[in-house]
Amino acid sequence: MLHPHGPGLVPEPATTQAGGAPVRLADGATVLADPDLRPAARWWRHVTEEAFGIDLVPVAGPAADVVLALDESLAAGGYRLEVGAETHGAAVRIAAADLAGAHAAAQTLRQLAGPDAYRRASTARSGAAAAPTLPAVRIEDHPRFEWRGVLLDVARHFLPKHDVLRFVDLAAAHRLNVLQLHLTDDQGWRVQVHRYPELTRTGAWRRESTVGTWRTGSRDGRPHGGFYTQDDLREIVAYARDRGITVVPEIDVPGHVEAAVAAYPELGTRKARQEVRTTWGISQDVLDPSEGSLAFFRHVLDEVLDVFDTPWIGLGGDEVPTTLWRDSPRIVDRARTLGLLTEDGEPDVAQLHGWFVARLARHVSDAGRRAVVWDEAVSPLLPRDVVVTSWRGHAQGAAALAAGHDVVMAPEQAVYLDHRAGDHPAEPISVGFLRTVEDVYGFDPFPAALTVPDSGRTPGRLLGVQAQVWSEHLDSARRVDYATFPRLAAFAEVAWSPAADREPGSAASKEFLERLEACHLPRLDAYGVEYRPLAGPHPWQTRPGVQGYPRDLAAETVAGGWAGMGGWREDGGAENLPERTPADGSGVCEQGR
Helix, strand or coil, rough: CCCCCCCCCCCCCCEEEEEEEEEEECCCEEEEEEEHHHHHHHHHHHHHHHCCCCCCEEEECCCCCEEEEECCCCCCCEEEEEEEEECCCCEEEEEEECCCHHHHHHHHHHHHCHHHHHCCCCCCCCCCCCCCCCEEEEEECCCCCCCCEEEECCCCCCHHHHHHHHHHHHCCCCCCEEEECCEECCCCCEEECCCCHHHHCCEEECCCCCCCCCHHHHHHCEEEEECCCCHHHHHHHHHHHCCCCCCEEEEEEEECHHHHHHHCCHCCCCCCCCCCCCCCCCCCCCCCCCCCHHHHHHHHHHHHHHHCCCEEEEEEECCCHHHHHCCCEEEEEHHHHCCEECCCCCECHHHHHHHHHHHHHHHHHHHCEEEEEEHHHHEEEEEECCEEEECCHHHHHHHHHHHHCCCCCCHHHHECCCCCCCCCCCCCCCCCCCHHHHHHHHCCCCCCCCCCCCCCCCCCCCCEEEEECCCCCCCCCCHHHHHHHCHHHHHHHHCCCCCCCCCCCHHHHHHHHHHHHHHHHHHHHCCCCCCCCCCCCCCCCCCCCCEECCCCCHHEEEHCEEECCCEEECCCCCHHHHHHCCCCCCCCCCCCC
16 A cells, blocks of 8 residues: 555655556565675565565576665665666666665565565465565665664563564564663563573562552562573574664663672672562662672673674663662772772762773773663763763763763653553553653754763764663563554654654654554554554553553653753762652662663
8 A cells, every 4th residue: 555655664765756567576586685685685585475475586696576786885774776667677676785774675675565564474365366566666765873773671571582583573674773682680680691590590580570650569479580591692683683683782780780689699789688679660779899799790791792792782880879889888998999089089989880880891892892881871981982872861962972972862751662652541551751652753863952062072973862662561572562662663763764853743743643554553463563552552451550650751840850951960869869769769760761
């Protein structure tokens, strides 16, 4: 089905010219691919054969019905796709700048084949022809950003491997190219580490979970857990690579570590045996910033580096309350010994946060990779090659750019997809800011009013953008579907398509909603995605009786919780906002980050 403005692709290509007779790919159609582009061709053949019950035959040349050729004159990650032009005898011809461009073109070609291309088997009656028909079109396209990411939190609620692989497929279908896996947190440790087996034997399991906001004190009494073996993770990495996605593992330190401390109590500041955390929010329990803790996590990272071939390794570094450090004479003395002092010459335990993360970042760098941290971890000690993910707002990202760091913009007030998607009275576990499809589509990664301060250094680069799917309240793949889609489709267009005025109510926003509903939701339906309907949840998607905690961005801004466009003030930690802090020391945000 053609959209009035074209083939209804999401994200929208840079240029599209439609016209001419459609092309039918018959059973036995031949496919020729440049050797460098064969992974993309192989993936496209597989999903197309599966969906339509036909055979597509790879050939070595000199001609074929479908051709994927290398054209290094195109922009990085870009492609040109022609259907029906009969260029050099090919019914479909793709020219790609590189393998990334070929992966993007293959996803576009799948969309052109209609919703049935997203099924796992043909719906045609036995013996009937089911060959895909493609509209005649000429597309020239390239990505807006180098980093087009989505974070999936498998620490708070574990997702079985097959659900992670499915999420990879859906991210790739939207031309996203980075999947950050949040593998460790207070509520669970999900990655096998051979040297430290107790991390998964103990740290991967909790006795129960909080249902809804921690403010209700509601517990489900049901054990929860799971972890991925190293071979599971290698499989996920390879599966994602075959779809043009880089998997970035995140091992969060020195906060969000209760699961690790439950397994190895000597890592913690208290040195006391405890259980894996069963509730949400920010924990006061953080790592002892000792040489022993550093050695432990270097060993962990060595195994992570062996499993993941990504250029980037996430180290977290967010939400690190220093209360227990300040109360420990031993840790205060450590700060003094390391020369971490205030302007008055007093030991400053807060600087241990940046010192600890910087030491591990250097370990990652020494291994030939680059660390990725959340914006609280930025300090003068942080190596300049570390990538900073700005979650508290735009201003922190601008400051990190000024300090010379490459930056990924991921502000919670715009692209946290676990936040409530609507104000429908039956919205399930309504937490966080109201972020509708239109709101996400209107996300501006670098607003015109934002400036990079002059630090006297060469600024870093804005690598791109990332949406987050935190899972405190997403306890199954069905709940992940509901929170993520179709808002991830809106985010994907911001990340891929050329810059435009996408504010809610704009012409672009209205056109996107029409295109989404008419053309893209049927694709998600065919794939089996249980997305949130635009009008509100289906009855079976509601969670009656489970209390959320909605937040009001405008009210928080007026109350002074936000520093301009910069998110929570630096003094907005758990220990500094007692009116929003529960008795157990949980923090300012329902989700933490």
